Amino acid sequence: MTHEAGIPLGISFRLLSDTPQDAAARVVNDVVVGDYRDLATLRAFAKGCDVITFDHEHVPTEHLRALEADGIPVRPGPGALVHAQDKGVMRARLTSLGVACPRHRIVTDPADVVRFADEIGGFPVVLKTVRGGYDGKGVWLVRSEEDAGDAFRAGVPVLGEERVAFRRELAANVVRSPHGQAVAYPVVESRQVDGVCDTVIAPAPGLAPELSAQAQETALRIAGELGVVGHLAVELFETEDGRVLVNELAMRPHNSGHWTQDGAVTSQFANHLRAVLDLPLGDPRPRAPWTVMANVLGGAYPEMYPAYLHCMARDPGLKIHMYGKDVRPGRKVGHVTTFGDDLDEVTDRARHAADYLRGLIDE
Template sequence: MALRVGVIGGGQLARMMVPPAVHLGLEISVLAETEGSSARLAATQVGDYHDVETVLAFARGVDAITFDHEHVPQTVLRALVDAGVEVHPSPEALFVAQDKLVMRERLSALGLPVPDWARLETAADLDAFLADHGGRVVVKTARGGYDGKGVRVVSSSHEVADWFDGLSDPATGGALLAEELVDFRRELAQSVARRPSGEIVAWPVVESIQRDGVCAEVLAPAPRSTGRIADIAEDIARRVATELGVTGVLAVELFETNDDRILINELAMRPHNTGHWSIDGSTTSQFEQHLRAVLDLPLGDTGTHADWSVMVNVLGGPSDGTMANRLPALMADQPGAKVHDYGKEPRPGRKVGHVTTLGDDLDDVVYRARAAAEFFAG
């Protein structure tokens, strides 16, 4: 009987788990938030992941539960564990990813490199932090927020007065996070995968190029990263995965600062946008590796197929319809470009797909990936 994985969340990450599941002979089921989700290619059912009974019913008959996102409430996660369901990553690990203040506290306690930070419960707390950090800092909501949401660069507590006013809501965690405004030269990301029995593998560290708070491009491996940077990034990610007990894929987003430090920015305990290049550029993609890891199967090789892999997100999508309408023309013009369509309706700023190109000349690979993505974005 085939092993079965249940995925909570019907987004593009769940969608991209489907092909490797088929290749591995696994069965995959998805609990989607809405009809017509990106992951509708899998056996899907629609339900509320906040509802314990809905999630428990979905989990019956699966060998492991994993996630398309980190937003499933702790009460639901604990109920799954109490019912004897294998949950990967665990509730304890996911709690660190769900609350940025908890994340900073745990990483600091482990002696891992993070920006200077503070817990904010009042405007006075922020005023004091601003005074100690040059009058300009980053403020983040502790819970929720992604792709630039829930993040503001401020020079006055008045600029987040609405966030302070909302802290009475228990869902906020009761506090905000302040961080130093890091002077960085570029952003990096290091992905690893860890299985419950402890085996860990790592992909090359990559460079992530952000636009308006959203990942726009990924260069794999990160240029000028051989040696010290690669060693530090991999060591950080391995330590995070081991110390926090993460199972599945872990992406650690990093800052390379202008004074040559490597600092942890964010954690994602699931396949991540910065690892999409691995579908075409690595022997084992992050999606296949995630499935192997959550089922505690031996992990795959993370070698690369070319000197360079470049992934460019397609944001917004074409105004004349879905990406599929433009695919034949791109196939004729760029037969080497690998296109991934998320099956989403176009919307400004929405990630509707990505394009990956490979080769031995970085400038050429970047040019081809950007051209293909721009063609789709319209």
């Protein structure tokens, strides 16, 4: 999707891909297949690149520092990116900045989890490995010392957090360029099912203007303080008592910003590229009163084509974005977007298409 956004800007890509079957490798014309965890591979890849950016945050921080030391512009830089890679570093830094977060601390073993639970008023406690988790992986909701064992099995440091009583999840997406220009997209509501983002509604319905402003300001402040270059997604909890707390950070185009491809004047992908290349940023404003994005997850049927035809025929205004991935149950293989004036109608259309493509409904 970043390549797609780069075409009209005249931007050429070289892609480092795990495998030739990677979704991006199917559409980019200069593909290097290699392991992003290997510094020699990264160094050879980086030769001749004007700038390096990412579509995930798993490249080891120390390798990115080595590339930077070689004189390769890495955007976002490792000094910023580490806050999206390591939840322990992120929580410590945000707390030092006075940004509201769930109560948290690093926990060392199950007995320490019990002590942490006592500190915050009792179980349940959320445990997260500080690195490597996503889409609900590397996250445990535990109610006892016995429950806590799994989180420590990987040998990765573990962060304990209070379970926040939240009304809903929000995301504040902002983009910042090296010279400090920044734009903020409307704050969105992100609905999760089984730890995976299911539906994003832009803007978040009924969000109090002061909370919306606070969420945008928080995201812009984090981007500035951490020196983020490119797209920053700040995932937030809107608490039952009317606060916004930071949940996670992502420093790349993010699922909560996919709606911008069809719903904003400038997409998150275009603005990420504009930021990474230090071009002036584009207008982040929405193009319709409501835009809804629904993720398409793989269902029981590996062949999605007949469903794809049905959805296109049923709703000519539906925007379909398939990733060219093989269908596996529960895997994100695409998303759909709808936009219009009536929130219920726009939501129903997006949910219908996503559910039909997954095989959850057949009419």
